[in-house]
Amino acid sequence: MAVFILKRLGLALLVALTVSFISFSLLFLAGDPAVAIAGENATAVDIALINERFGFDRPMIVQYGDWLGSAITGDLGNSWYFDMSVTELIGDRLKITMKLGIYSITLALLVAIPLGVAAAANPNSLIDRFALFLSVVGQAIPSFWFGLILIVIFSINLGLVPASGNESWRNFVLPTVVLGYYATPAIMRLTRAGMMEVLSSDYIRTARAKGLGTGKVMFKHALRNAIIPVVSLAAVQMGFMLGGSIVVETVFALHGAGYLAWESISRNDLPTMQALILIFSTFYILFTFLADVLNAWLDPRLRVG
Amino acid sequence: MKLKTLMMGTALSLAFAAPAFADKADDTLRLAFLKELESVDNYFNSAREGILISRAVWDGLLFRDPETGEFKGNLATEWTWIDDVTVEFKLREDVKFHNGEPFNADDVVYTVNYVTDPENGVKVSANVNWMKSAEKIDDYTVRINLVAPFPPAEEYLAGPVVMYPDEYYAEVGPTGMATAPIGTGPYKVDRVEPGQLYELSKYEDYHDSPKGEAQIGKIEVKTIPDMNTQVAELFNGGLDFLWNVPADQAEKLAEMDDRFDVVNAQAIRVGYISMDAAGAVDPDGPMTDPKVRQAIYHAIDRQAIVDALVKGSSEVVNAGCAPIQFGCDLSVTTYDYDPEKAKALLAEAGYPDGFEIDFYAYRDRPYAEALMGFLNEVGIKTNFNYLKYAALREKREKKEVPISFQTWGSYSLADVSAITGEFFTGGPLDDAMDPEVIEWVKTAGATTDRAERKELYSKAHAKIADEAYWVPLWTYNVNYVLTKELEFDPTDDELVRFADFSWK
Numbered sequence: 146m147a148v149f150i151l152k153r154l155g156l157a158l159l160v161a162l163t164v165s166f167i168s169f170s171l172l173f174l175a176g177d178p179a180v181a182i183a184g185e186n187a188t189a190v191d192i193a194l195i196n197e198r199f200g201f202d203r204p205m206i207v208q209y210g211d212w213l214g215s216a217i218t219g220d221l222g223n224s225w226y227f228d229m230s231v232t233e234l235i236g237d238r239l240k241i242t243m244k245l246g247i248y249s250i251t252l253a254l255l256v257a258i259p260l261g262v263a264a265a266a267n268p269n270s271l272i273d274r275f276a277l278f279l280s281v282v283g284q285a286i287p288s289f290w291f292g293l294i295l296i297v298i299f300s301i302n303l304g305l306v307p308a309s310g311n312e313s314w315r316n317f318v319l320p321t322v323v324l325g326y327y328a329t330p331a332i333m334r335l336t337r338a339g340m341m342e343v344l345s346s347d348y349i350r351t352a353r354a355k356g357l358g359t360g361k362v363m364f365k366h367a368l369r370n371a372i373i374p375v376v377s378l379a380a381v382q383m384g385f386m387l388g389g390s391i392v393v394e395t396v397f398a399l400h401g402a403g404y405l406a407w408e409s410i411s412r413n414d415l416p417t418m419q420a421l422i423l424i425f426s427t428f429y430i431l432f433t434f435l436a437d438v439l440n441a442w443l444d445p446r447l448r449v450g
Numbered sequence: 451m452k453l454k455t456l457m458m459g460t461a462l463s464l465a466f467a468a469p470a471f472a473d474k475a476d477d478t479l480r481l482a483f484l485k486e487l488e489s490v491d492n493y494f495n496s497a498r499e500g501i502l503i504s505r506a507v508w509d510g511l512l513f514r515d516p517e518t519g520e521f522k523g524n525l526a527t528e529w530t531w532i533d534d535v536t537v538e539f540k541l542r543e544d545v546k547f548h549n550g551e552p553f554n555a556d557d558v559v560y561t562v563n564y565v566t567d568p569e570n571g572v573k574v575s576a577n578v579n580w581m582k583s584a585e586k587i588d589d590y591t592v593r594i595n596l597v598a599p600f601p602p603a604e605e606y607l608a609g610p611v612v613m614y615p616d617e618y619y620a621e622v623g624p625t626g627m628a629t630a631p632i633g634t635g636p637y638k639v640d641r642v643e644p645g646q647l648y649e650l651s652k653y654e655d656y657h658d659s660p661k662g663e664a665q666i667g668k669i670e671v672k673t674i675p676d677m678n679t680q681v682a683e684l685f686n687g688g689l690d691f692l693w694n695v696p697a698d699q700a701e702k703l704a705e706m707d708d709r710f711d712v713v714n715a716q717a718i719r720v721g722y723i724s725m726d727a728a729g730a731v732d733p734d735g736p737m738t739d740p741k742v743r744q745a746i747y748h749a750i751d752r753q754a755i756v757d758a759l760v761k762g763s764s765e766v767v768n769a770g771c772a773p774i775q776f777g778c779d780l781s782v783t784t785y786d787y788d789p790e791k792a793k794a795l796l797a798e799a800g801y802p803d804g805f806e807i808d809f810y811a812y813r814d815r816p817y818a819e820a821l822m823g824f825l826n827e828v829g830i831k832t833n834f835n836y837l838k839y840a841a842l843r844e845k846r847e848k849k850e851v852p853i854s855f856q857t858w859g860s861y862s863l864a865d866v867s868a869i870t871g872e873f874f875t876g877g878p879l880d881d882a883m884d885p886e887v888i889e890w891v892k893t894a895g896a897t898t899d900r901a902e903r904k905e906l907y908s909k910a911h912a913k914i915a916d917e918a919y920w921v922p923l924w925t926y927n928v929n930y931v932l933t934k935e936l937e938f939d940p941t942d943d944e945l946v947r948f949a950d951f952s953w954k
Binding site: 177178180183187188189190191194198226227228229234289293296297300301304307308309310395396397398400404408411413 | 482486488489494496568571573574575576579624625628644645646672673674675676678679682683685686688838839840841843844847872877878879
């Protein structure tokens with residue numbers, strides 16, 4: 146198991162490094178950063194001064210080397226836009242996004258797994274059809290629209306929760322539902338499919354033949370095997386949520402890292418963007434890694450390789 | 451039954467936990483910005499949102515009355531031009547900064563000398579680089595020395611040049627000023643969460659300024675990036691005031707609810723089409739022919755776009771400047787909407803079947819599409835390129851943009867040097883490169899004689915129109931939506947002065 150973990154860790158680091166290099170190169174193609182820093186009303190003199198101050202005239206590879214060197218020592222530089230330390234800037238915002246991500250994936254798992262199991266146990270029943278309906282609708286509705294509808298109903302008409310901000314847990318209710326709903330269909334369908342397959346396998350038939358109760362068969366024998374792909378999917382979904390949170394954070398004015406990423410792109414705030422890409426990809430890689438480890442624990446056959 | 455009780459209980463507890471919403475009762479005005487503000491420090495901000503906070507927190511030596519355009523003393527009681535490049539100010543003696551530090555000549559000297567030092571990297575250098583230095587004559591007398599004669603000096607001293615407390619700023623610098631701003635203005639800042647939230651409260655010891663003292667006790671400014679969410683917050687009482695509401699939404703709000711007032715005012719921003727008249731993009735390109743540029747002018751029904759899309763109090767302009775700006779001469783050659791004439795001019799220029807060209811824009815996509823629709827009708831086939839401002843500006847400076855729809859907000863300065871001086875003085879954004887125009891505009895930018903300046907700008911605008919270097923389009927407008935409890939009278943310079951708000 147230790148060798149397996151070490152191998153996976155090494156691979157993860159390599160991926161993170163590659164991602165950071167590619168993103169660094171791509172960001173430099175997105176227009177003159179000096180103009181973006183200077184703002185819309187900037188004069189040519191302002192732009193020339195900024196080019197000189199930030200050293201944009203140096204080759205890109207040199208700038209990447211500099212950045213990576215500092216990043217390794219924990220210095221992610223200063224945001225060009227906010228003129229403050231990127232680490233400081235991202236810190237609080239990341240907490241918001243992580244909070245939102247964890248709430249949402251928890252909600253999604255709590256809804257999707259029982260629903261998927263129930264649908265698999267009762268194929269073509271009302272609950273199965275309901276699950277199918279939910280997943281089709283969930284994938285079809287754009288999250289910004291769903292968010293606004295929830296705001297109209299629960300914030301404007303019923304006045305139950307605020308429409309924006311991140312002051313208390315109440316602010317997270319609607320965004321969690323929107324983002325959680327976004328992750329639900331895939332998890333549910335995979336749970337359903339996995340359970341259907343496992344339930345028709347020989348060892349389940351044997352377990353049933355031995356006279357085990359339905360609950361024991363479903364949760365002790367079937368779910369443990371059916372859940373393996375779901376674990377991987379949930380990890381990937383958690384990564385997607387970092388991306389999905391951009392829209393949700395914008396609609397609900399949650400000043401999280403997703404929204405910061407989006408805004409930093411439009412402001413060409415390279416240090417912030419680069420730090421966020423590094424952090425997001427690290428998280429993504431970390432989730433995938435944890436899923437691999439968890440799967441290997443669930444199914445010892447996966448430890449080979 | 452149990453479940454029902456539980457749900458009811460949850461709903462009720464949620465309802466009771468709802469925060470107290472903004473209203474007259476808690477004397478807090480809540481408004482939102484669409485954009486995350488980079489810094490509250492006046493000299494390290496270029497966004498209009500920051501300008502609004504800046505005007506509330508700091509004061510300049512002068513104040514421009516938005517109604518009359520007249521300059522009045524604010525932190526200065528009187529000012530005298532010693533010569534073309536020296537102006538002497540007598541300062542008020544009763545002013546204290548929000549932290550108790552008294553205001554005097556040292557603060558002016560420190561501020562001016564700090565912001566004019568290029569090492570300090572003030573964000574919009576044009577706001578300050580016309581000043582050379584400041585010197586103290588005595589505790590309440592100070593002189594500002596200019597680099598060269600600079601006619602709009604008073605406009606800048608009443609606008610972006612605000613005074614900082616020397617001791618405090620020396621200690622905390624721009625980073626400290628951005629998180630705990632200290633000024634002399636009608637509002638002091640209680641709390642800043644960078645990019646997200648700003649809490650201001652009335653400064654009780656505010657001096658007798660022409661700005662007027664604050665009427666509302668507290669101002670809370672949040673950043674809500676989505677206009678729909680802002681509207682939702684307005685409906686549920688979380689916000690009292692929306693700013694920059696798109697015309698269609700403002701219209702709906704005005705119709706559907708009697709709790710809100712929709713107020714519209716003209717903005718200083720103007721739209722224009724810039725064309726590669728100098729042939730820097732393509733020396734033989736169609737844009738180098740004045741007939742083609744005039745044809746483009748005739749092809750566009752600007753009034754129709756204003757009526758259908760821009761709306762509000764926007765108006766078509768014939769010179770590329772805002773009517774409230776000094777030196778903006780609108781009595782120039784005009785080109786009516788006449789597609790037949792446009793076609794005839796194109797034929798005369800050797801393009802009877804029109805031509806194909808790359809058309810660029812960076813904002814207000816529907817307006818750009820309408821403009822292209824008109825061009826297509828006379829045979830000018832446009833390939834649309836919609837870019838981020840930074841990318842478009844870079845392309846324009848590299849001379850890769852033959853024709854583009856642009857806008858300019860002149861940093862809210864009511865002087866034409868902030869627009870014509872930027873685009874017609876031979877700089878990288880000058881697409882005309884007309885030596886005569888460059889000469890006039892440059893001279894006007896360095897002459898203090900108002901009559902002479904006016905005449906020079908008139909000449910420049912006349913030639914720009916005759917040669918159709920630009921197609922000036924329209925002034926922009928701003929929609930403000932406010933609760934009925936609130937009193938607010940907008941001005942034409944798009945500056946929302948917090949001290950002007952009051953409860954009914």
